[in-house]
Amino acid sequence: MLLILALLLTGAIVPAQDDPVFRAGVALVHVDAEVTGQDGRILTGFTKDDFRVFDEGKEQAIVNFAAEEQPLDLILLFDVSGSMRAVVERVAASARQAFRELRPGDRVSVMVFNSRSRVVAPFTEDLDAVDRTIREDVLEGGFGGGTLIQQAVDDAALRFLHEKRSQRRRAVLIVTDNMGQRTRREETVVRDFWEADALLSGLIVPNTAYQTMRTVGIILGPQNLLMQAGMKGIAQKTGGDAIRADAPETAFQDAIHRIRSRYGLYYELPKAKPGTTRTIHAELSPEAARRFPKSRVRARTGYVVPAS
Known part of the structure; x- marks a missing residue:
């Protein structure tokens, strides 16, 4: 990584x-x-x-x-801001196939975020239950609101940090367009991942509206600027990467394969x-x-x- x-x-x-x-x-x-x-x-x-x-x-x-050999604890972190519904639907359709990359003993938890993050499903080895959670609870839970990406990934790291230390590997896989207001210092987020012994990987779905939002931000002022959240730098410092995902359904499976390899x-x-x-x-x-x-x-x- x-x-x-x-x-x-x-x-x-x-x-x-x-x-x-x-x-x-x-x-x-x-x-x-x-x-x-x-x-x-x-x-x-x-x-x-x-x-x-x-x-x-x-x-x-x-x-x-x-x-x-070591079992894996994986947090799937989904951006549920307004522009992400179609993307999450495509990922949900491919989840069952993607989970074939995992091994017996691996556990998955599901979180979502917009202007705040929340846990949708705790860690479980029941991958069928995780698949249902994504298709039902995540997709039917509503999309909209702001996009506080750095805060969300930090919340995921803190979940690991507050758990008892173990010999299980730890990783967070975020699916997002990487557009949002920066609310946490990169150094703070990276340190929390280091201290939690966790990896961050990201699937960045292209956002064609970026230039429009950037122009609006320039006109209205920096406090309103919806900007790239700097996921790549954070991910690389934790040992992962943030890759462009033009085909999120196949990229999702590839990301899990990479985390497992x-x-x-x-x-x-x-x-x-x-x-x-x-x-x-x-x-x-x-x-x-x-x-x-x-x-x-x-x-x-x-x-x-x-x-x-």
Whole structure:
């Protein structure tokens, strides 16, 4: 992903043949990484030796490696402002097919937002129930109101932050036109995602009315300007991305596939003051980079040191 989603786990990982095994006593940083080729498609088949991870510029020893084994908690966050009904209808029609990308043990929750956010369905492994929630509760719940995107994604991060820390991976997938008033500082939202050990991915549906709204905003003043909400920058810093979705039904399935197709890299947490932020960088090893020229590793750009 960048994707680093740095998931901080209390417990050391013992290398194993299958799933990673955690041993209490050592704090670890979990780096969730995605590798894409020059064309943007997912690349697979990597091993631990194909990656390098740096914390504050210093290379770290990867103590274990996992590929897709950890269960996932996924929040689906739907923009239900007035212009989004047709888009959500197309996503709803494709949801059942898209959920085939998930694995047994994965859980999904549904949230919606316009001028405020709300939880429509709690986390559940019942994907048929999630499908019904999208088709019935979301679509029949009404569309309209403002679009406070940054506040909504921050609310999703805070849901994770307030839950008990676990070894489950965490991700938020937002479907929006990325048009709204900026109500939260980007740095605040990113820090909350880092502290929650969560990833943000976005499907940005083109809004042909943008130029008209931009002109109105210029005439009426900055406080009325409906602007791009800066989702891409936030997503990339958490290890995800925000992509243009001209065909939201197929893009929805592809986004879930990408979230599920990641590598888990683990290294020991360096000594640092709790509450401080540290930078992370993940890349392919020189040999792997030669095999896959112009490839890219997505991973989060930092994390918050947890309290001991």
